[in-house]
Structures are given as C-alpha cells and as structure tokens.
Amino acid sequence: MDRSFLRRYHASAIFHRIRIQPDVSQREIIERTGFDKSTVSSIVNEFIEQGLVERRAKVSASGRGRPSEGLIIAPGSGLLVGVEVEANELIFVACGLDGAVLAERVLPFDGQLAGVETVIAHGVDDLVQMAGSEARVLGIGVSLPGLVDMDGALVHVPALGWRNVDILDRLTQACTAPVYVGNDGQATAMAENMFGACVDLENFIYMFSGSGVGGGLFLDGTIYKGAGGLAGELGHIKIVPQGRFCTCGAAGCLSAYLSDSALIEEISRLGQNRPASFEHIIDMAGAGDPIVLNVLDHAGEVLGSAISSLINIFNPPLVLLGGDLATAAPYLSGAVDKALRRLAHPAMYKAGIVKFAEPGVGGPRLSGIALALDGVTHAAGSQILP
Amino acid sequence: MDRSFLRRYHASAIFHRIRIQPDVSQREIIERTGFDKSTVSSIVNEFIEQGLVERRAKVSASGRGRPSEGLIIAPGSGLLVGVEVEANELIFVACGLDGAVLAERVLPFDGQLAGVETVIAHGVDDLVQMAGSEARVLGIGVSLPGLVDMDGALVHVPALGWRNVDILDRLTQACTAPVYVGNDGQATAMAENMFGACVDLENFIYMFSGSGVGGGLFLDGTIYKGAGGLAGELGHIKIVPQGRFCTCGAAGCLSAYLSDSALIEEISRLGQNRPASFEHIIDMAGAGDPIVLNVLDHAGEVLGSAISSLINIFNPPLVLLGGDLATAAPYLSGAVDKALRRLAHPAMYKAGIVKFAEPGVGGPRLSGIALALDGVTHAAGSQILP
DNA sequence: GAAAATAATCTTTCAACAAGAAAAAATCTG
DNA sequence: CAGATTTTTTCTTGTTGAAAGATTATTTTC
Numbered sequence: 146m147d148r149s150f151l152r153r154y155h156a157s158a159i160f161h162r163i164r165i166q167p168d169v170s171q172r173e174i175i176e177r178t179g180f181d182k183s184t185v186s187s188i189v190n191e192f193i194e195q196g197l198v199e200r201r202a203k204v205s206a207s208g209r210g211r212p213s214e215g216l217i218i219a220p221g222s223g224l225l226v227g228v229e230v231e232a233n234e235l236i237f238v239a240c241g242l243d244g245a246v247l248a249e250r251v252l253p254f255d256g257q258l259a260g261v262e263t264v265i266a267h268g269v270d271d272l273v274q275m276a277g278s279e280a281r282v283l284g285i286g287v288s289l290p291g292l293v294d295m296d297g298a299l300v301h302v303p304a305l306g307w308r309n310v311d312i313l314d315r316l317t318q319a320c321t322a323p324v325y326v327g328n329d330g331q332a333t334a335m336a337e338n339m340f341g342a343c344v345d346l347e348n349f350i351y352m353f354s355g356s357g358v359g360g361g362l363f364l365d366g367t368i369y370k371g372a373g374g375l376a377g378e379l380g381h382i383k384i385v386p387q388g389r390f391c392t393c394g395a396a397g398c399l400s401a402y403l404s405d406s407a408l409i410e411e412i413s414r415l416g417q418n419r420p421a422s423f424e425h426i427i428d429m430a431g432a433g434d435p436i437v438l439n440v441l442d443h444a445g446e447v448l449g450s451a452i453s454s455l456i457n458i459f460n461p462p463l464v465l466l467g468g469d470l471a472t473a474a475p476y477l478s479g480a481v482d483k484a485l486r487r488l489a490h491p492a493m494y495k496a497g498i499v500k501f502a503e504p505g506v507g508g509p510r511l512s513g514i515a516l517a518l519d520g521v522t523h524a525a526g527s528q529i530l531p
Numbered sequence: 532m533d534r535s536f537l538r539r540y541h542a543s544a545i546f547h548r549i550r551i552q553p554d555v556s557q558r559e560i561i562e563r564t565g566f567d568k569s570t571v572s573s574i575v576n577e578f579i580e581q582g583l584v585e586r587r588a589k590v591s592a593s594g595r596g597r598p599s600e601g602l603i604i605a606p607g608s609g610l611l612v613g614v615e616v617e618a619n620e621l622i623f624v625a626c627g628l629d630g631a632v633l634a635e636r637v638l639p640f641d642g643q644l645a646g647v648e649t650v651i652a653h654g655v656d657d658l659v660q661m662a663g664s665e666a667r668v669l670g671i672g673v674s675l676p677g678l679v680d681m682d683g684a685l686v687h688v689p690a691l692g693w694r695n696v697d698i699l700d701r702l703t704q705a706c707t708a709p710v711y712v713g714n715d716g717q718a719t720a721m722a723e724n725m726f727g728a729c730v731d732l733e734n735f736i737y738m739f740s741g742s743g744v745g746g747g748l749f750l751d752g753t754i755y756k757g758a759g760g761l762a763g764e765l766g767h768i769k770i771v772p773q774g775r776f777c778t779c780g781a782a783g784c785l786s787a788y789l790s791d792s793a794l795i796e797e798i799s800r801l802g803q804n805r806p807a808s809f810e811h812i813i814d815m816a817g818a819g820d821p822i823v824l825n826v827l828d829h830a831g832e833v834l835g836s837a838i839s840s841l842i843n844i845f846n847p848p849l850v851l852l853g854g855d856l857a858t859a860a861p862y863l864s865g866a867v868d869k870a871l872r873r874l875a876h877p878a879m880y881k882a883g884i885v886k887f888a889e890p891g892v893g894g895p896r897l898s899g900i901a902l903a904l905d906g907v908t909h910a911a912g913s914q915i916l917p
Numbered sequence: 918g919a920a921a922a923t924a925a926t927c928t929t930t931c932a933a934c935a936a937g938a939a940a941a942a943a944t945c946t947g
Numbered sequence: 948c949a950g951a952t953t954t955t956t957t958c959t960t961g962t963t964g965a966a967a968g969a970t971t972a973t974t975t976t977c
Binding site for chain 2: 370460
C-alpha cells in the first residue's frame with residue numbers, strides 16, 4: 146500500500162457517489178462517506194479541473210443558507226464500450242462515464258474463435274461512430290460466458306467449446322483502447338451494483354441462468370474472485386447425489402436442472418412437444434401448459450434449495466436472480482419461496498431476501514460496461530482517477 | 532478511512548510477520564511486504580519502545596555485510612486468554628502475544644446458561660494464576676459453538692439450546708480484560724491462519740465436524756462474516772433433496788449426514804451396536820467393523836460432494852477439514868478424493884486442494900486465542916498496535 | 918438591511934510515507 | 948592488517964494528503 150492509496154480510495158468513492166447519485170452536493174458526500182470536508186473539496190475540484198465532473202446549480206432551493214451545488218459526471222468526459230459475448234450474438238453498448246447509454250447494437254455471432262478479436266474491435270469502432278461522441282474511449286469491457294482467470298485468459302467456455310484462450314492479450318492487440326475482460330456472472334453482479342438493483346449494497350449474491358447457470362459473489366464491496374479468478378460458478382453447486390450429468394463433466398449440478406437446455410430436455414421428456422427455445426417455454430407456461438408449469442415448479446424447488454445453501458454459506462442481505470431466471474420469475478417464485486422457508490436457516494432467512502431482477506433492465510446488458518468502468522476507475526495504470 | 536489507517540495497516544502486517552516468522556530481519560520484512568524501509572524501521576522501533584518486540588543478534592552469520600538483527604515478539608509483553616465453549620466442557624488456554632501456550636485447562640461444563648459469564652471469568656482468572664506470568668491480560672477470546680451476530684450476541688446454540696443471549700455484554704461485565712467473542716468455525720479458521728496450516732494463505736475454506744458441522748470462510752486475508760456475522764454455516768449446505776431432518780429445522784443438510792450424532796444414528800440403524808461416542812466410532816473403524824467403515828465411506832462421499840460445491844463456488848487454493856473430520860481422515864479421505872475428482876470442476880480442482888488438519892495440533896484449541904489476538908491487533912479501541 | 922444559517926474553500930498543522938545519505942558492522946582482498 | 952566492499956539499519960529532509968478551524972460565499976428570515 147503506497148502513499149497515494151488513501152487519495153485513490155477517496156477519489157474512487159467520491160466518483161462513484163456522484164455517478165450513482167447525480168446532483169449530490171459536497172455536503173451530502175461528506176455525510177454519506179464520512180470523509181473530511183477538505184478532502185472532498187480538494188478531490189472534487191481536481192475532478193472539475195480534469196473535466197470529469199461538472200457543477201450545476203441545484204434546482205431545489207432547499208432552505209436558507211448557501212444553496213448546495215449539484216455535482217454530475219460530465220457527460221462528454223469519456224466513453225466506455227461494453228461487449229457481451231454470447232453463444233450466438235455479440236452485444237455492444239456505448240456509455241458515458243455516468244453510465245448513460247449512448248448507442249447499442251447486437252451482431253450475430255457464429256462462435257468462431259479465430260478472429261473474434263478483430264470482429265470485436267471492428268464492432269467497437271463502428272459503435273463508437275454510431276455513438277457520435279467526441280469523447281475518447283477510456284476502456285472496453287468484454288464480458289465472457291466462461292471461466293476467466295486472473296490473467297484475463299479464458300480457461301473454458303462450455304457454450305462455445307473454447308479452451309485456454311489468452312483473450313485479453315488478443316483483444317488488447319486488436320483494440321486501440323485499454324481492454325478489460327471478465328466472467329459474465331461476475332461482470333453482471335458488478336453491473337447490478339453499479340447501475341442496477343444492488344446499488345449501495347455491500348454484499349449480495351447474483352445468480353443467473355441461460356445456456357448455463359452462473360453467478361457472481363459480491364462480498365464486502367467488491368466481486369470476490371477467489372484465488373484463481375474463477376469463483377462464483379454457482380451453476381455447479383451439487384444438488385442431487387448421483388444426479389443428471391452436466392456439461393462440466395460432473396453430475397447433479399444445478400445447471401443440469403436449470404439451464405435452458407436442461408428445461409427443454411425435461412419438458413420434451415415428459416410431454417410430446419419439444420420447446421424450440423427458452424422463449425418458447427415461457428410462451429407455453431403463459432398458455433398454461435401443465436407439463437411446462439410442473440417442470441418450472443420443480444426447477445424452482447431445486448433453485449430454492451441451492452439458494453438456501455447460499456444463504457447459509459454467505460448470510461447475504463440479498464440474493465438476486467437474473468437472466469432467464471428473472472424472465473421465468475412468475476413460474477418459479479412460488480416454489481422458490483416455499484423451498485426457502487423450509488430450507489434456509491431461520492436466523493438468516495428473511496422474507497424478500499431473494500429477488501428477481503427486472504428482466505431486460507440495467508444489469509446484464511451493462512456487464513461489459515461494468516468491467517470497463519471498473520477497469521477505468523480501479524485498475525492499476527488507469528489514469529482517470531488521481 | 533482516517534489518516535492513521537496506513538500506519539495501522541503497516542503496523543499490523545509487521546507485527547504478524549514477526550509473530551509468524553520469529554527472528555525475521557527488517558530487510559526480510561521489507562522484501563516480503565514491499566513497505567518502505569523507513570516505514571518498517573520506524574514501526575519496529577516504536578514496537579521496541581513499547582516493549583512489544585525485542586531484537587536479538589541472529590545466530591546465523593549469513594555472509595559479509597552488516598549482519599541483520601532478528602526480531603521477535605517479546606514473550607512477556609502481554610497475555611491472551613482463549614476460551615472454547617463446547618457442549619460439555621470449557622477449554623481455557625493462556626498464550627503470550629507470540630502465540631506460545633503458557634497454560635491450559637479443561638473444565639467440565641453443565642451447559643447451564645445462567646452464570647456462564649461468571650464461570651468463564653473465574654476460569655480465566657485461575658488460568659492466569661496458573662500461567663504465572665507478570666504480563667497484563669490484553670484480551671480474552673471466547674469461541675462459541677453457535678451463531679454469533681455482528682454485535683457479539685448469540686443467536687442460537689443448537690448444542691446447548693441457547694437462544695438470543697447477549698453474551699458479549701455479559702462477559703464484558705464479568706471480566707476485567709476486553710472480551711472478544713465469535714463463532715467457533717470462524718475462530719478456528721482464524722487460528723489456522725494465525726498458527727496452523729494456513730499461515731500465509733490469503734484464501735481458504737475451513738470445515739469441521741463434531742456435535743454439528745460448521746466452518747469459516749477465509750477470503751482475501753480475513754474471515755468473511757457476511758452482512759449479519761453468521762456466514763460460514765457450511766453444515767447446512769443442502770446435499771440431498773428431501774433428505775434427513777436436521778437440527779436447524781431443514782432437511783437434507785450436510786450436518787444431518789456428517790455430525791457425530793448423525794453417524795451414531797446411522798451406524799446403530801444398520802447394525803446392532805450403538806456407538807457411545809465419536810471416539811467409539813473411530814475405535815470400531817480401527818477394528819475393521821464393516822458397517823462403520825461403510826457408513827464412514829458414505830459420509831466421505833457426501834462430504835466430497837459438499838466440498839466440490841464449495842470449490843466451485845469459491846475457487847479456493849485449499850479446503851481444510853478439521854475437528855472430528857480430521858480424526859476420521861483415514862476412513863474418509865478415499866471417498867472424499869473420489870467424489871472430488873468426479874464432481875469438482877476440473878479447472879478448479881487440483882490434487883491436494885483438500886487437506887485434513889493435524890488432529891489436536893494448532894487450530895481448534897487456539898480458536899479463542901485467535902479471537903483475542905485478532906481483537907487486540909485489529910479491533911477499534913485496542914491500544915496494542917499504534 | 919442585519920442576522921442567522923448553510924455550503925464550500927482556504928490556511929495551517931500534523932501524521933506518515935519516500936528517497937537518499939550516512940552510519941554501523943560485518944567480510945573480503947591485496 | 949588496512950582499506951575496500953557489502954549489507955543492514957538509521958537519520959535527515961522532502962512531499963503528500965488528511966484534519967481542524969477560520970473564512971468566505973450565498974441564501975433565507977426577521
């Protein structure tokens with residue numbers, strides 16, 4: 146820990162406070178963070194000099210005394226690009242440092258490993274054109290549906306069959322701005338903390354489903370990565386001894402009961418209609434298909450059991466469920482709640498501790514942006530914050 | 532984070548470095564921690580002035596140049612007392628700040644809640660007499676076999692039937708030295724990090740069994756307590772859907788398959804001999820009792836499944852198994868290893884990632900001491916470190 | 918218009934790290 | 948054996964950055 150650690154810590158906290166609470170005054174920052182007024186004043190002025198933060202008169206004439214001045218992240222002070230790599234598409238999002246979305250684009254993706262870095266680099270360039278901002282691209286965050294180690298290498302992407310790809314190196318070569326990569330579960334958890342349902346929460350567990358089941362552990366204010374960077378593989382919690390086989394090679398994993406393909410398999414095994422996709426399952430459930438409803442109910446039970454383990458392990462104030470879990474919320478939540486009441490430790494379970502994310506809002510689409518913003522504000526060598 | 536945060540951080544790191552590596556030189560500290568030589572010199576000298584640290588000429592004349600001076604924690608610089616509360620006994624240990632055990636005593640315990648604080652306070656006083664040290668008692672750490680919240684209140688002790696006891700307040704009233712309380716699993720994990728198998732490990736998961744199954748999560752250099760202080764209840768991970776009933780009220784918990792009483796039940800259900808205790812089980816296993824061996828093998832399988840979940844969740848470099856799990860290691864490890872190879876994610880599983888603690892050594896007996904030392908060196912208001 | 922209230926800044930002080938010189942204490946070398 | 952060399956530790960000086968208090972700025976209230 147070197148000399149300027151405190152300065153960076155304070156600067157980062159103040160920056161994010163302004164970001165998540167636009168129009169805060171210095172006094173509010175002081176109250177909330179407990180930092181000294183001189184510290185806040187000095188750092189805010191440094192930000193303003195850099196052009197990172199702007200002041201504007203507060204609309205609300207609050208009372209007597211000198212009115213406070215609102216602080217906002219200067220909209221044109223920098224550009225972030227987020228890329229979400231999925232099995233069959235690439236989602237590009239461009240944001241200001243304040244997290245305001247400026248442009249968005251989805252490209253189909255064939256899953257070819259050869260040349261991905263070029264495809265992504267071009268996609269980023271095109272999106273920056275579209276965004277039409279003069280601001281410099283400060284960081285590119287790439288969220289990946291697989292295991293990403295501490296060095297930014299992809300260990301394994303089950304959905305695409307990739308193994309041992311030094312994706313960070315490749316992307317850094319191909320792109321002109323600094324690149325930050327990460328696991329999708331971890332990145333989405335970060336996004337939920339930065340922009341979504343978990344702003345101002347110091348501890349929560351995030352879990353999502355889709356082609357697989359993943360998650361992120363947000364502990365004491367940051368993503369917990371574990372010794373190798375791979376922590377948070379919540380889809381491979383064992384829930385049934387000698388249970389169904391999973392893509393990871395093991396048996397009885399949560400993912401083998403909850404992923405889209407697992408649900409599709411189970412529904413087609415029990416009935417005569419094979420759903421073509423997860424959206425189709427939701428349609429069938431909406432139409433009242435009893436087999437689908439039954440399968441989803443059982444999935445909810447299994448999910449509730451896994452969540453109760455997580456609650457007993459982490460004693461979290463919130464477990465947030467996203468991705469297709471959030472989409473299926475109406476058909477899962479009953480069984481989940483029932484399982485939780487039965488299985489979670491009474492001292493750690495409280496009603497409302499498990500929430501479904503708003504489908505489509507905030508989190509997932511911004512997972513790449515979260516990686517970029519985290520990189521830009523925290524990573525060593527980044528020059529954005531003092 | 533106030534001004535002296537860095538000083539405290541540095542002082543704490545230097546103190547513990549000297550503690551776990553007696554006879555280090557300043558230069559070694561500098562190399563290991565990366566702190567500046569001035570910082571180390573200044574803090575070490577402050578310690579020496581306080582009488583907390585002593586210098587002594589190093590025996591090994593290493594080479595040419597000025598020989599380094601070895602630093603040790605001054606043996607008489609302070610006394611710590613650790614108390615471990617168990618279902619039927621109280622274990623008292625007195626140590627110096629260096630962790631050297633000076634006295635030890637075990638008292639039978641009737642499990643009565645009324646007056647425990649007095650019993651413990653007297654036990655502490657007697658032990659301090661026995662230790663025969665002039666040093667002042669700097670802290671008393673009390674390790675409790677139940678859920679301890681952030682305020683030091685006991686939420687629930689299943690083995691004793693206690694609920695909602697403000698044990699910290701009571702003990703603080705009864706004792707003359709500062710008291711620190713904690714959950715046994717968390718405290719033992721701390722002890723393993725301070726004195727045992729996990730010195731210098733930043734991340735590991737500790738799990739133990741006995742009258743119940745518990746654990747501690749050591750993440751990024753500290754015990755993770757969760758939002759409410761209750762994190763680490765690894766005994767209540769669900770491993771079997773609709774499984775055996777557990778003392779926590781749920782079903783299918785690991786504890787219901789692995790605790791001493793669960794093993795006793797299972798063995799007596801399958802055979803005609805009911806073991807009187809866990810020690811008896813080990814004797815029977817040693818004698819080659821096929822039923823006992825079979826039950827332990829199955830327990831190992833179940834344990835391996837739970838550990839594989841933990842590995843997939845935390846990506847830890849080590850999972851340490853203590854308590855009666857360590858005692859039963861010869862009869863468990865085969866099944867555990869087999870389950871791990873089958874169930875843990877190949878990217879996160881490495882041979883040797885799961886270890887059994889040395890039975891009786893280090894960890895458990897020092898769990899109270901770990902709480903005391905942690906309190907004395909980290910807690911706000913403690914005046915030992917600057 | 919003066920007083921009171923509130924927000925932000927400025928000035929001074931102090932703690933703590935940082936860098937380099939110097940001192941201390943040994944070994945090596947000719 | 949004397950001086951050179953090496954290594955460890957301390958001392959001196961400089962700089963950063965937070966803490967505290969006074970000051971300034973800007974409003975409302977009376």
